[in-house]
Amino acid sequence: MIQLIGSALKEALEGIKANKEAYLITIGTTAVSMSILGIFLIVYFNIQGMVKKWRENFQVVVYLQDNITKKDMEKLKSYFSSMLEIDEYLYVSKDQALKKFRTRLARNQTILDSLNVNPLPASFELKFKKKYRHFEKIKSIAEDVNKFKGIESLEFGEGWLGKIETMLFFLKFIVLAVGGLICVGIILIISNAIKLSLYARKDEIEIMQLVGATDWFIKGPFLFEGILQGFLGAVLSLIILYGFYGMFIDNLQASRFFIGAQSFLFITPRDVAYIVLSGVLIGYAGSYVSLRKFLNN
Amino acid sequence: MIQMYDVHKKYTENVEALNGINLKISKGEFVFITGPSGAGKTTFIKIILGWEKIDRGQMIINGINMLKIKRSKLSFLRRNIGVVFQDFKLIKSRSVYDNIAFPQKVIGIPYKEIKRNTWEILKNIGLSNKKDSFPLELAGGEQQRIAIARALINKPKILLADEPTGNIDPEMMWEIMKLFIKANINGTTVVFATHNRDLLKTTKQRVIHLKKGKIVE
Ligand SMILES: Nc1ncnc2c1ncn2[C@@H]1O[C@H](COP(=O)(O)OP(=O)(O)O)[C@@H](O)[C@H]1O
Numbered sequence: 001m002i003q004l005i006g007s008a009l010k011e012a013l014e015g016i017k018a019n020k021e022a023y024l025i026t027i028g029t030t031a032v033s034m035s036i037l038g039i040f041l042i043v044y045f046n047i048q049g050m051v052k053k054w055r056e057n058f059q060v061v062v063y064l065q066d067n068i069t070k071k072d073m074e075k076l077k078s079y080f081s082s083m084l085e086i087d088e089y090l091y092v093s094k095d096q097a098l099k100k101f102r103t104r105l106a107r108n109q110t111i112l113d114s115l116n117v118n119p120l121p122a123s124f125e126l127k128f129k130k131k132y133r134h135f136e137k138i139k140s141i142a143e144d145v146n147k148f149k150g151i152e153s154l155e156f157g158e159g160w161l162g163k164i165e166t167m168l169f170f171l172k173f174i175v176l177a178v179g180g181l182i183c184v185g186i187i188l189i190i191s192n193a194i195k196l197s198l199y200a201r202k203d204e205i206e207i208m209q210l211v212g213a214t215d216w217f218i219k220g221p222f223l224f225e226g227i228l229q230g231f232l233g234a235v236l237s238l239i240i241l242y243g244f245y246g247m248f249i250d251n252l253q254a255s256r257f258f259i260g261a262q263s264f265l266f267i268t269p270r271d272v273a274y275i276v277l278s279g280v281l282i283g284y285a286g287s288y289v290s291l292r293k294f295l296n297n
Numbered sequence: 298m299i300q301m302y303d304v305h306k307k308y309t310e311n312v313e314a315l316n317g318i319n320l321k322i323s324k325g326e327f328v329f330i331t332g333p334s335g336a337g338k339t340t341f342i343k344i345i346l347g348w349e350k351i352d353r354g355q356m357i358i359n360g361i362n363m364l365k366i367k368r369s370k371l372s373f374l375r376r377n378i379g380v381v382f383q384d385f386k387l388i389k390s391r392s393v394y395d396n397i398a399f400p401q402k403v404i405g406i407p408y409k410e411i412k413r414n415t416w417e418i419l420k421n422i423g424l425s426n427k428k429d430s431f432p433l434e435l436a437g438g439e440q441q442r443i444a445i446a447r448a449l450i451n452k453p454k455i456l457l458a459d460e461p462t463g464n465i466d467p468e469m470m471w472e473i474m475k476l477f478i479k480a481n482i483n484g485t486t487v488v489f490a491t492h493n494r495d496l497l498k499t500t501k502q503r504v505i506h507l508k509k510g511k512i513v514e
């Protein structure tokens with residue numbers, strides 16, 4: 001068994017050596033295609049990460065009219081505690097609101113000192129349970145809340161949250177579509193390379209079949225060859241991506257854009273493993289396609 | 298060892314390469330298959346190997362029903378069959394030694410044994426000194442001896458030959474024949490397709506004549 005695998009590996013390496021140039025071209029093309037996919041993935045994951053962070057801090061603020069009655073207030077409270085979706089709600093009185101405002105604007109005390117009435121409304125801050133932090137859900141709750149008496153206004157990230165969620169949805173779709181197309185493309189590239197390799201060794205394969213080699217024995221070296229192409233292409237694409245990422249980050253820091261919002265991330269080690277694994281699988285699929293056609297006639 | 302009942306094989310609609318073959322070749326026999334070009338000799342060899350499928354009839358090779366055999370089992374059948382062609386079919390990019398060692402690697406024989414067996418057979422065919430040469434550096438007769446060594450290296454039960462002396466000088470022909478006879482003496486069933494009359498004149502072996510895909514007397 002070990003002898004068989006060893007000889008299959010040796011055969012594969014000999015096949016590569018015999019056709020170095022074509023092999024390098026295949027790996028290069030694979031790497032470039034996978035890099036494009038990788039860029040999409042990085043952008044996608046970063047936007048997803050940002051949205052996730054925003055969602056975590058997400059809250060709806062219900063501003064109350066100054067003249068709200070105790071009864072209406074109690075009604076609101078019992079509504080909040082009856083809602084499964086609401087994790088917690090926090091009452092912020094007019095005084096607390098002013099205090100908060102003051103600390104935020106500490107440097108501009110003079111403006112505040114000129115105020116002799118408190119213009120800030122009291123409010124409830126609603127936090128939602130994680131799984132309900134979706135735009136549609138929150139919107140419907142907000143609409144319900146708005147029907148209560150004594151409410152001045154509601155504030156939540158209505159516009160942008162909805163937009164970002166649709167954008168994320170489309171981006172996901174694009175990533176999947178581009179990813180799928182690129183995978184098919186790479187499979188075709190590798191399967192073509194393997195086809196050439198198979199034709200170059202046509203006589204040898206015929207003799208293998210004549211002397212009773214099993215299909216797996218014949219396929220082995222070519223499968224290794226395809227897998228190696230996919231693997232090396234994936235690794236090379238990661239190196240390319242990391243290079244671009246480094247350049248991008250340098251520029252980012254130079255321009256001081258983005259800082260404070262969120263640091264821009266490279267793909268996680270888990271995703272690196274996935275990319276390498278998909279390289280291997282794509283290589284396998286590529287050689288499988290060619291072998292199937294070749295050995296069945 | 299080989300049984301055929303009403304075997305038919307067509308490549309195209311109107312050409313019957315084999316047209317109702319009935320025969321039995323017993324274990325240890327040496328049988329010549331002869332007939333004019335296009336008579337179906339090559340096809341006869343190929344269906345025994347399972348290289349071509351038959352269209353109709355029954356065929357049993359080494360106890361295996363060839364109509365029912367699965368593709369995956371075919372390779373195991375072929376390990377019991379050695380085959381030699383007119384054009385040698387050696388791997389041009391590999392040395393004489395590697396060409397002969399090859400079928401043993403395919404069936405997973407340990408390296409040490411491969412080495413011993415290959416040396417022994419190289420000595421038997423008288424080509425030990427050419428072990429590192431490549432096929433195209435050798436004369437036709439030498440190449441064919443290597444092809445025979447390759448066919449015999451795994452001690453097959455059946456040895457098939459499709460005009461193995463077709464591309465060889467007449468002086469070398471007898472050297473080649475000796476190898477087949479020796480294999481037969483050692484118990485291998487030999488099926489030898491040829492249209493060489495000199496060869497057939499001198500033999501006392503069974504001869505099957507084919508014509509247009511049929512056996513004739
Ligand atoms: N691959 C093929 N495709 C179509 N016809 C074939 C093929 N091989 C052989 N034939 C036809 O089958 C008949 C028998 O051929 P073959 O078995 O090669 O005869 P022989 O070996 O006696 O010369 C011939 O008429 C030949 O033209």
Ligand SMILES: [Mg+2]
Pocket residue numbers: 338339340459
């Ligand atoms: Mg012929």
